Amino acid sequence: MFIDQLYTEETVDEEVDFYDKEWTKDEFEALMSQQNTEELMQAILFFAQSDVDVKWFGEKLLQLSYDSQAIVRREVAECIWSNMTHQFTEEQNQAFIETFKKDQDPDVRMYVELFEEKLTYSYEMLQEEIKQNIGGVYLTFYLDGYIIIFIMKRNGVLN
Template identity: 40%
Template sequence: MVKSIWEASNDEYMLQPLTDEIIKKAEELFNVTLPNSYIAILKQQNGGQPICNAHPSPVPTVWGETFVIVEHIKGIGAGNGILENDYYIKEWELPEGLILFNGDGHTWLAFDYRDATSAPPIVYVDVDLEKTIQIANNFEEFLKNLYVENEEFDFEGMEVRVYSKQEFETFIQEDNIDELIYAIPDLAQGDVDLKWFGNQLLTLSNYHDENVRRMVANSVWNSLTYRLDDEILHSLIENFKNDDSEVRMYAELALEQMNYSYEQLKEDVYKRERVGFAFQDIIYHVNEHSNQWHLSDYQSDLQSFDSIEELLEQSMFDGKSLQEVWSHIKKVY
């Protein structure tokens, strides 16, 4: 009997109990053999929060000099399981052959099947820095190396450095490229004065350094298309379109989000693709679990329905249907 690695909690990553049929479906989908040690822990609990929340890293990461945080391990299933892998690979432009079992956008942990069909090494992926680093030779070694990071670490909400307006403007004045590359995504995801920040990004969208321009475009597409003032957003996109680098790609991605139609929503939901949208400062996720379809925020199910059709037809926003308020909705992902 394998010792349980799981916290005694019921979080969003805990899926329905694992069956041999689900395992077979996943291995056929990915055309690989999943690690026995991974299957073993999932037979105890199909995904969730591990007791040990950290793993050593040979390189500095966004969390510290010597470790990565393991906030969750995905189980096998749809929604918050590895069967949604293709969506994230495409959305974040990650290498084919990775199966992501931890992460939420900017950083990931993954089985690396690029050069293997079984016993894959475990890698840490930093999307913003475009780095992929091996941290364990296999998943069994990964499990053995997990440990509890010190008690002062804020596991529930990892705090990043808080940049002030003055600091950020000083980075621009001093041409401090390294600090700008770290500060831009942190501010984009935080509680920031959006009018001020949007104008700073407009300035930086014409910056001499391509890496800074790319980070501006990535952050706008990833975190700000549903938050920025439309006038600033359109000005940014025009600058991205005129760039002579891969920044142009982010203009197209941002426009896809801005022009996302109700018909596209229906199509994506019927294909069971992961969808999120914002309405009046609330981000809703469309997901399926417990034999129902749900509109959820980050913490709970806000509206639940017995079918996709009921969700599309009966969900209400300020007394109006989803289709009626669609012109006021912005796609998040």
């Protein structure tokens, strides 16, 4: 009979790692001096989306913004614009803007205008960007002149 053939299947949620590898600060710094561009770009994204020492990471990205390979400089510019702009200090952002203004690659220079626009976002525009990017729940408020944003995560996944 059909009902006798039904059963309950128990599933176990498996954590899916977005990255094949997780890098330490020392490993990242070593990658910066190697010629493994693909792994370096993966590591940049890993740190941009991790709980990272922002001052340290900003210093490393500034060093990489002078890399001899345009693809690395473009990755740095994209990373800063899409993930890090509002985490860096005004001085760090200005250093990136000045560096990218002088870059020979037009794709890198294009990010200057995007940075400057993003830095002038109103509170409402910043909220809307976050909402579009995460499509989910967040809480924002001001504290001592800073915009504080909490995004709910569960098991490394935005909820």
